[in-house]
Amino acid sequence: METESSTINQQTQTQSDPCNLVNPKTLSKPEIQQSPSSVGSFSHWKLQSSLKTDLSKKGSVDKDIEEIVQHINLQDCYFTTSSCSGRIIIINENPDLSIVQKENCSWLFVTHDFCSVDDVVTALPKASGDAVLKFEPFVMHVQCCTLEDAQCLHNVAINSGFRNSGITVGKKGKIIMAVRSTHCLEVPLSHKGKCLVSNEYIEYLVQTANRKMEENKTRINRFFICLQTALQKKDAISDKVHQGRTNSSVYTRRRKRQDVAEIIDNGLCEESPDDPESCISFLQLTD
Template identity: 60%
Template structure:
């Protein structure tokens, strides 16, 4: 891809308004997004740190689109069990006029890459961090998009035609499962962030780290060699002492 075209796309994307419902980058991934956008070869096009949502959709509609849904509850953090179940989710279900669905959606990140090998590097980092559903797409205009995705989702229908199908006890259980998935999601985000920084650190730093590792290995080897030398010396001294004692004993026997 031409460098000027990529930089132009990057400037346009990063300078445009955020049209998401929240209107800003989620706090738990702001450091990841900032780091990627600081790189010459990448920029983010969309992101979500992960969320727990309750939405209401039109009954008997085969295609559930965002514009046809009413969001009854959403959080990008773990749910507080008592507060959510007794207030937000229950009240949300009471407002449902169609089919209410409870969902957990994990971290998702879309990154435009300058070259295919840049996308492949990012893909490797994502897979190794636990985001096994990640993939690369190449558009007709040459845009290379790397999507960081995971598979540990959760989607459960709670009502049909405004009729609630589950008990409060089951809602408690669902919230607990969603919270566990959110915890695992945050761990994977942290792992992804650490692996990404290690993969994209400047070559000079990699060389310095490698030299430091080599020096450490050399010091360990030298110490091991010294320890072996000391051990051998001690063994030789002991053997010499034993041999001397044997010679003295032999001399005494000869004199007797």
């Protein structure tokens, strides 16, 4: 009969295999061991998250990323804590406040797809304060079991065009990987209810926002392809290790580097040649 402790140890060994799509050399670094208590805490956090009610305004996962969220949550080493597929919104801000806060704003228009000039023109008369048009790209926060799991997801995000992605580690051991990018848009349209822009400029803004939304959808699709490929490779490597198909740790590291190189060579995670974003990677400690 297998004890709980031995089961957790086996899971820890399986989930600690790194998957690096950016720099295969990092795979040769010594693996960080995750204690059984940490793995147990992660399982507890994942269970708690699955029982929580969706408190977002929409109350459900956005359609464009529903399959991605389901795929991530089916993994033993991940679960999502928040997400948005990307949106174009017009908000009504209070002009008397120097610091904009969500609770002091009302939404005049929101879509997780493309918008039209009529959508903007119809929303503007509803503004009593400062109307601001925004495009906010795809964002997702994923809690990870180990740093190696977070590294795998981080490299998938970077290679998919989400260059502002990063990892944070809390004092209680929570490891959060944030998938983010920087191709945002924020433009004021009116002040104290008075429109400040022409219809021609509104048309230009709508075209710009829709182009950003199109690029956002492309990156989401690329992210899902890279994610599936990386997790398949990660599982295959783990299976080989546990089935005794490797003869030494040196061969294991070499095999991992070759597997990662195959992902890159196959072009599954190639970046957009027109992507202007610079690579931003960070590791922070939070409360």
